[in-house]
Amino acid sequence: MFEMCTRLYAIFSVYPLGHFPLLWLSQCDCFPKNWSKKTVVITAAYDAVHGAPIHIGDPSVIGIEDINKVDYGLPHPGSVVGDQIPVFWACGETPGLAVKAAKPHLFFNHDPISSMFICDATVDEYFKIHKPEHGEEQPRLVTLADQPFLASVCSASAIQKVEKLAKIVESHSGINGTIPVHGADILKIAARLSHAPSVVIGFLHEKESLPSAMSTSDGLKGALALIKALQALKKKKITIVTQYHAQLIRDCVTANAAQGISKEGIHVVEVDESCDIKERVYPGEINHRLDTMIALQVARNTCTDEDGFEGTKGGLVDTLFKEVNSWEKRIVSIKITADRRESSLAGDVSSVDSHIMTSSSVEVATCALAAALYVLNKCPIHSRYARRGIGRRQLFEVGQFLMNEVEKDGVCSQILHSIKDN
Numbered sequence: 001m002f003e004m005c006t007r008l009y010a011i012f013s014v015y016p017l018g019h020f021p022l023l024w025l026s027q028c029d030c031f032p033k034n035w036s037k038k039t040v041v042i043t044a045a046y047d048a049v050h051g052a053p054i055h056i057g058d059p060s061v062i063g064i065e066d067i068n069k070v071d072y073g074l075p076h077p078g079s080v081v082g083d084q085i086p087v088f089w090a091c092g093e094t095p096g097l098a099v100k101a102a103k104p105h106l107f108f109n110h111d112p113i114s115s116m117f118i119c120d121a122t123v124d125e126y127f128k129i130h131k132p133e134h135g136e137e138q139p140r141l142v143t144l145a146d147q148p149f150l151a152s153v154c155s156a157s158a159i160q161k162v163e164k165l166a167k168i169v170e171s172h173s174g175i176n177g178t179i180p181v182h183g184a185d186i187l188k189i190a191a192r193l194s195h196a197p198s199v200v201i202g203f204l205h206e207k208e209s210l211p212s213a214m215s216t217s218d219g220l221k222g223a224l225a226l227i228k229a230l231q232a233l234k235k236k237k238i239t240i241v242t243q244y245h246a247q248l249i250r251d252c253v254t255a256n257a258a259q260g261i262s263k264e265g266i267h268v269v270e271v272d273e274s275c276d277i278k279e280r281v282y283p284g285e286i287n288h289r290l291d292t293m294i295a296l297q298v299a300r301n302t303c304t305d306e307d308g309f310e311g312t313k314g315g316l317v318d319t320l321f322k323e324v325n326s327w328e329k330r331i332v333s334i335k336i337t338a339d340r341r342e343s344s345l346a347g348d349v350s351s352v353d354s355h356i357m358t359s360s361s362v363e364v365a366t367c368a369l370a371a372a373l374y375v376l377n378k379c380p381i382h383s384r385y386a387r388r389g390i391g392r393r394q395l396f397e398v399g400q401f402l403m404n405e406v407e408k409d410g411v412c413s414q415i416l417h418s419i420k421d422n
């Protein structure tokens with residue numbers, strides 16, 4: 001048995017509407033970790049009321065630094081103990097606070113402590129009419145981190161489609177069975193990107209790359225594929241970090257307007273190993289715990305290790321991730337590499353916020369990620385969770401996420417067909 005510990009927090013700024021400016025109020029209950037999947041499945045069926053949770057796990061992700069310091073109601077006498085995890089729902093007190101802020105002469109509202117609102121419809125009658133948006137789809141938990149626990153949610157069918165994408169990436173990785181393959185991380189990486197407020201793309205390449213070859217390079221094509229998908233999700237900020245040819249990259253972004261890529265909101269930053277990377281990329285302060293940095297690493301100059309394997313020489317990719325992993329305020333770090341001898345991130349990567357994806361080419365990997373982002377955000381269960389239940393689900397088309405020429409490319413065409421509905 002365990003003790004329920006409901007807490008109320010003001011955590012989200014809600015868009016003001018007329019006379020109703022307010023914060024979004026959330027309630028938190030703590031459950032044993034092994035109840036988390038069941039909690040999502042049971043509550044998702046009641047989508048017309050509180051429905052599924054809007055956040056599961058690490059409270060700092062949604063701006064709550066001290067879970068025992070509540071904003072409304074009575075503080076709970078105990079702390080989150082053992083294997084309990086905090087689970088957050090939208091609270092029915094939010095509209096009451098909105099109305100209070102508008103200061104009308106008279107309004108009626110429920111009292112969550114002593115008296116709930118009574119209506120003239122039974123629960124059974126109400127839910128016969130108000131079916132969940134996701135229909136018969138079954139919700140599934142996607143664990144992103146264990147310490148502290150953090151999860152996302154999506155449907156079982158969405159997971160199956162992303163698993164198909166992972167198999168395509170792995171089958172074209174060029175890696176033999178004796179070396180670890182990292183395509184299976186694609187679900188976690190896509191979920192991380194789906195939740196990230198802003199994304200930094202480290203497009204890092206050799207100085208010898210000629211400007212004439214840049215527009216068709218594997219790294220740049222991969223970066224453009226990723227940018228298109230991120231812009232479809234309206235990310236607040238997309239930053240491209242490059243070592244050379246910054247203006248050429250800007251020109252390539254502009255030249256791809258026909259692909260649906262906009263130069264608005266894209267910042268190109270040129271760095272080298274001597275500069276303060278954090279200050280150049282995140283001037284001032286890192287804004288959010290889920291901000292994400294991706295390094296795209298194409299095949300480069302090789303060296304031979306003590307076991308006789310060839311791999312890439314250390315470069316700005318390694319410098320970048322060593323520095324990211326040393327920051328006090330951590331972010332999510334992802335390496336997408338076309339170097340078949342890469343099996344880990346550089347530096348201390350014990351962090352649960354670090355991921356790696358290996359493929360035959362950066363373009364193939366980012367095309368698969370773009371497809372995975374489409375699958376997740378087309379899923380009504382994930383869409384609701386990603387927007388914290390605020391607003392309506394946007395209906396996406398696959399062309400908003402994938403580059404126009406994917407049908408002409410063998411592997412990318414496979415990716416496209418794997419995510420189409422039967």
